[in-house]
Every structure is written in C-alpha cells, then in structure tokens.
Amino acid sequence: MFEIRGLKYKNILDIEYLDIPDKKITCIVGESGSGKTTLLRHLNNLISPDSGQILYKGVDIESMNPIILRRQVVMAPQTPVVFPGNVRYNLTIGLMFSEKPMVNDDVLKRWMDLVHLNKALDEDTDKFSGGEKQRLCLARILVLEPEVLLLDEPSSALDEGTEHLVVNNIVTYAKDAAKIVVMVTHSKSVAQRYGDVIVTVDKGRISDMEKKEGAI
Amino acid sequence: MMNGIIDLGIWQMLSAYIFVLIVVWIVWSRRIGREKEILISAVRMTVQLIAVGYILAYIFEHASPIYTFAALAVMEIFAVYNAYQRIKVKLNTRLRKIIAVSLVLGTMGSLLFFVLGVVRVKPWYNPQYFIPLGGMIIGNSMTGITLGTDRVLDGMRTRKEQIEMALMLGATPKMAAKQIGDSAFETAILPTVNQMMGMGIVFLPGMMTGQILSGTSPLTAIEYQIAIMLGILGSVSLSVILFVIWSYRAFFNERAQLVDD
Numbered sequence: 001m002f003e004i005r006g007l008k009y010k011n012i013l014d015i016e017y018l019d020i021p022d023k024k025i026t027c028i029v030g031e032s033g034s035g036k037t038t039l040l041r042h043l044n045n046l047i048s049p050d051s052g053q054i055l056y057k058g059v060d061i062e063s064m065n066p067i068i069l070r071r072q073v074v075m076a077p078q079t080p081v082v083f084p085g086n087v088r089y090n091l092t093i094g095l096m097f098s099e100k101p102m103v104n105d106d107v108l109k110r111w112m113d114l115v116h117l118n119k120a121l122d123e124d125t126d127k128f129s130g131g132e133k134q135r136l137c138l139a140r141i142l143v144l145e146p147e148v149l150l151l152d153e154p155s156s157a158l159d160e161g162t163e164h165l166v167v168n169n170i171v172t173y174a175k176d177a178a179k180i181v182v183m184v185t186h187s188k189s190v191a192q193r194y195g196d197v198i199v200t201v202d203k204g205r206i207s208d209m210e211k212k213e214g215a216i
Numbered sequence: 217m218m219n220g221i222i223d224l225g226i227w228q229m230l231s232a233y234i235f236v237l238i239v240v241w242i243v244w245s246r247r248i249g250r251e252k253e254i255l256i257s258a259v260r261m262t263v264q265l266i267a268v269g270y271i272l273a274y275i276f277e278h279a280s281p282i283y284t285f286a287a288l289a290v291m292e293i294f295a296v297y298n299a300y301q302r303i304k305v306k307l308n309t310r311l312r313k314i315i316a317v318s319l320v321l322g323t324m325g326s327l328l329f330f331v332l333g334v335v336r337v338k339p340w341y342n343p344q345y346f347i348p349l350g351g352m353i354i355g356n357s358m359t360g361i362t363l364g365t366d367r368v369l370d371g372m373r374t375r376k377e378q379i380e381m382a383l384m385l386g387a388t389p390k391m392a393a394k395q396i397g398d399s400a401f402e403t404a405i406l407p408t409v410n411q412m413m414g415m416g417i418v419f420l421p422g423m424m425t426g427q428i429l430s431g432t433s434p435l436t437a438i439e440y441q442i443a444i445m446l447g448i449l450g451s452v453s454l455s456v457i458l459f460v461i462w463s464y465r466a467f468f469n470e471r472a473q474l475v476d477d
Contacts, residue, residue, distance in 0.1 A: 044384065045471060045473070048473065066471050066472040066473070067386060067387075067472055070383065070384060070385075070472075071386035075384040076384075077380070081377050081378055081380075083381075094385035097382055098386030098387070141385070
C-alpha cells in the first residue's frame with residue numbers, strides 16, 4: 001500500500017526500499033532515536049523527505065493534496081493530545097477537522113468500549129490520567145474509520161494487561177474492517193504477537209524485515 | 217460661559233515646571249533615585265510637543281491633502297516600527313509585512329470611513345480632524361495588533377502539539393490555527409472593550425476632556441467621544457482580524473506542514 005523508494009531525511013532516515021502491505025498489521029520496532037516516529041510522520045506527509053519517494057496506492061504522496069491524504073491516513077502521536085473540553089468534544093473533533101458527518105453517542109460509546117475507556121461522554125478531560133488520555137486519542141482516530149491507522153507507541157502509557165486488551169481489540173477491528181495498521185512499538189512482545197510484518201529500524205536504516213507465515 | 221480656553225503664558229508654564237521640580241526634590245530627598253528619568257522625560261515631552269505644536273500649526277494653516285496624508289504616513293510608519301519593537305519574539309520578514317499591511321489597511325479603512333462617512337468634514341482632507349483622530353485610531357490599533365501578535369506567536373509555540381494533532385486528524389492549516397487566532401483577537405480587543413465599559417464612570421476620556429477644556433459643550437464632546445470609540449473598536453478589530461487571517465499562513469508550508477523555525 002505504501003512503497004518507499006530511496007527515502008532520505010536529514011541525518012535521521014535513509015531507507016532504500018520498504019513496502020507496507022495492504023490490509024495488514026505492520027509493526028515498526030527499533031531503539032529510541034532510531035527514526036521510527038520520523039518514518040511514521042512521512043506516511044501522512046506531516047514531513048516531506050529530502051529525497052526519494054513515498055507512494056500511496058501507487059501515487060507519489062508529494063503530488064497528493066496533503067489534507068485529503070491525512071483524512072485517509074490518520075495518525076495518533078505518542079504523546080496524547082487532549083483538547084480542552086469534554087470526552088464527546090474530544091472524540092468528535094476529528095470529524096469536525098476532516099469534515100465528516102457527525103456520529104451519535106452510541107457510536108462513540110462503541111469506540112470507547114473498544115479501547116476500554118469507561119467514561120461518560122460529558123465528563124471533562126482535564127483530570128484524565130496518561131493512560132486514559134492515550135485511549136481517548138486512540139478512540140478519536142477510530143471514530144474517523146480511516147483506511148490507514150498510524151499508531152505511534154499506542155500503548156506506552158498503559159499497563160501490560162490493558163496494553164494487550166487494547167492493542168488486541170484494535171488489531172481485531174482492523175482485520176475485520178480490512179484496514180491497514182502501521183504501529184511503532186518498543187514492545188517486542190506486542191510486535192511478535194500482532195504484527196504480520198515486523199520492520200526493524202536501526203540508525204535510520206531498515207536492518208531487518210520479518211514476514212509472518214501466511215501473512216503476505 | 218462656553219468661551220475659549222485660557223492661553224497659558226510663559227510664566228504659567230514655568231510655574232508648572234516648578235511643580236515638577238518640587239516632585240523631583242521630594243524624590244531626591246527620599247533617595248528613591250528616579251529623579252533623572254523624571255527630568256529627562258519631562259524635558260523630552262516638552263521638546264517633542266513644542267515641535268509637534270509648530271508642525272501642526274503649520275499644517276493647519278496650509279491645509280492640503282498632501283500634508284494631511286504625509287502626516288498620517290509618518291504616524292503609520294512610527295506605529296509599525298513601534299509594534300515591531302514591542303513584540304518580544306523575533307519576527308521574520310513575512311510576519312513583519314503582514315503586521316504592516318494589516319495595521320495600515322485596518323486603520324486607514326476605519327479612519328477614512330469615520331472622517332469622511334461619519335463626521336463628513338469639509339474640505340475632505342481637513343487636517344484638524346484627520347490628524348488627531350488618526351492618531352487615536354492608529355495608536356489604539358497599534359496596541360491591539362501588538363497584543364494580538366504576541367498571542368499568536370506564543371500560541372503557535374506553546375500549542376504546537378495541538379496544531380499538529382489537528383493536522384493529523386485531517387484539519388486544514390486554517391482550522392488547526394483557528395483557536396489561536398480567536399484567542400489573539402480576544403486579547404487584542406480586550407483593552408478597548410474594557411475602556412468602553414468604564415467610560416464616563418471610571419474616567420473621562422482624553423479627547424472629551426480636551427474638548428470640554430477648550431469650551432466645547434459636553435454634549436457635543438460626548439458625540440465625538442462615542443463616534444471615536446466606535447471608530448477605534450472597528451479599527452482595532454479590523455487590523456487584528458486581517459493579521460490573524462494572513463498570519464497563520466506564515467507558520468505552514470505549501471504541504472500544510474508546520475514550519476520549524
């Protein structure tokens with residue numbers, strides 16, 4: 001689905017060749033500072049490469065309208081960003097930004113259940129814990145039902161038990177709905193358990209690529 | 217009793233200075249240590265005002281559109297530079313241009329509307345109206361745009377994560393920066409709004425006081441005061457709205473990415 005060819009970005013990334021397959025879970029692992037997040041931010045054109053190409057469905061993303069691209073390829077950053085307001089506002093703000101039709105409370109509740117966020121829609125978000133904020137942000141991008149979910153350390157603020165529950169639910173949903181997930185994770189166990197493809201990034205280069213049996 | 221103001225003679229002016237000297241003596245004797253600043257500022261004020269008095273007297277006597285607009289141009293240039301200096305953050309060329317254009321368009325638009333459309337002076341370039349009213353409109357708008365710019369720059373820095381989050385959720389740069397623009401507008405017009413709230417109760421505004429001192433009926437003075445306050449409100453709002461509309465673009469590139477400075 002994504003084809004990266006000769007991508008260079010500052011001294012951070014140098015990727016000769018990388019394919020991210022359609023309808024699969026791709027996990028990106030590697031040490032901190034290896035360029036995982038920078039790679040993810042290229043996929044929704046939040047940054048542009050200094051040289052090389054990234055194709056999405058065969059089209060160079062530099063030739064696409066970046067706003068349209070980001071409405072199909074939605075990213076949840078590692079540090080959750082909560083907008084001042086209640087849960088409902090935070091869940092629906094993405095619909096506003098991407099000019100999609102509003103959804104009703106039942107739908108919002110369903111996404112909250114999927115990430116195990118047990119809060120009232122009218123509850124104010126300013127006293128949420130780090131883990132609650134993270135799940136709120138995950139639910140927010142799920143509400144958009146984009147084609148591609150870019151998840152940067154989606155479980156970094158969650159305890160291990162919740163981590164597996166939440167990631168498992170998101171992956172199950174993505175498989176059922178034929179979505180693509182590209183997930184940066186520091187957790188080898190998460191990558192091994194859920195990744196169809198595991199890409200290891202080391203000092204900005206792809207050092208290993210593992211495809212699971214029957215995955216491709 | 218509605219006759220002209222008492223012209224202050226040289227001795228009367230000197231007696232006002234004696235008053236300042238007494239203040240300076242008190243400050244000196246109490247070792248507060250600001251007597252130099254008081255004296256310098258009093259002298260500077262005197263010299264500047266004398267110069268302005270003669271310039272204005274000359275312009276009023278030789279009224280012409282060229283003099284009127286030259287005086288306004290000087291005020292605008294001064295206001296733009298003053299705004300640059302008062303903004304704490306370093307500004308790039310693009311933002312400087314946006315500040316200058318918004319301030320000039322906002323103030324000149326409001327001033328022309330106010331003088332030609334509301335007061336309807338004759339002749340149309342009458343410097344007696346254009347220059348003092350221009351000064352008030354430009355001065356207040358300068359303060360407004362300074363506050364607004366500070367707020368926008370501060371917001372773009374401190375709320376960078378929120379802006380990027382909005383972009384990740386498919387927002388256009390305009391949507392992503394909207395909240396910052398709104399709060400900048402609010403901050404910029406707040407002094408004007410507060411001033412209007414307290415007007416006539418907490419204080420008598422300068423222009424009205426001046427007109428009353430010069431023998432104008434208080435009822436005429438308030439007409440002008442009401443009109444000028446509306447003019448100032450309009451001009452501050454217009455300048456800041458133009459700034460907000462144009463400025464957000466300076467923070468994004470053509471790929472709708474946040475520009476890192």
